[in-house]
Amino acid sequence: MKISRIFILILFFSGFVFSQEENKKNSNNLVFDGNMEFQKDKYAEAEFNYRKAYSYDSLNYKAPYNLGNSLYKNNLPQEARFNFSKSLDKLESKEELHKAFHNLGNTYMQEENYQGAVDNFKKALLNNPDDEETRYNYVLAKELLKNQNNNKDKKDNKDNKDNKDKEKNKDQNQDKKDKDQQKQDKKDDKSKSENKPSKQDISPQQLKNILEAMSKEEKKVQEKINKKKFKGNPKSNKKDW
Numbered sequence: 001m002k003i004s005r006i007f008i009l010i011l012f013f014s015g016f017v018f019s020q021e022e023n024k025k026n027s028n029n030l031v032f033d034g035n036m037e038f039q040k041d042k043y044a045e046a047e048f049n050y051r052k053a054y055s056y057d058s059l060n061y062k063a064p065y066n067l068g069n070s071l072y073k074n075n076l077p078q079e080a081r082f083n084f085s086k087s088l089d090k091l092e093s094k095e096e097l098h099k100a101f102h103n104l105g106n107t108y109m110q111e112e113n114y115q116g117a118v119d120n121f122k123k124a125l126l127n128n129p130d131d132e133e134t135r136y137n138y139v140l141a142k143e144l145l146k147n148q149n150n151n152k153d154k155k156d157n158k159d160n161k162d163n164k165d166k167e168k169n170k171d172q173n174q175d176k177k178d179k180d181q182q183k184q185d186k187k188d189d190k191s192k193s194e195n196k197p198s199k200q201d202i203s204p205q206q207l208k209n210i211l212e213a214m215s216k217e218e219k220k221v222q223e224k225i226n227k228k229k230f231k232g233n234p235k236s237n238k239k240d241w
Helices: 002-039 043-056 062-073 077-088 094-110 114-127 132-195 204-229
Strands: none
Touching (some): 043 062, 062 094, 094 132
């Protein structure tokens, strides 16, 4: 009974190992096919083979690495960067790491993210300081980053100047409005004072006539009041029982 169980386990394990080996073989063959398409500049076909190769064997670092190259050639830097990063976990040799970081730097260059490019080209050089292409890209990325930062500073300074000019114009416009309002107020006050008669504008005779007219009006009003006092019945406020 024990022998039969052991035999079954051996068969199962052998089948599993055989399946794994078969998957690795298929994966490597698909990577090879992808490389052939890549050399012919058929990047979409190469991408298909690399993706299929990775589905057979997720430990095959060449599949995501080469897939990243195809995606980079198809101007898909973000997807390319994702696959290069996936391959980094499985890379061991300095030469392989150098290539991966170099390619990562190129994806950042494609997006004009020069800081990311500088960081990755620097990592690539740490793994292979003698590579001329990486060294050139590193220097170029640093120069482009410097120009980018200078342009950003100029833009920020211009924006600040524009904002200050706007505030200045706003203050000047407000001052102008205030001054115009003050002028208008003075003009209105002057107009009122000109229309208002003063004692100096009235002659003694005119003043005498005005006073006599006012006196006559007062007498007429008083006579009317006196007549009303003696006419009509007075009203009582008492209530009947």
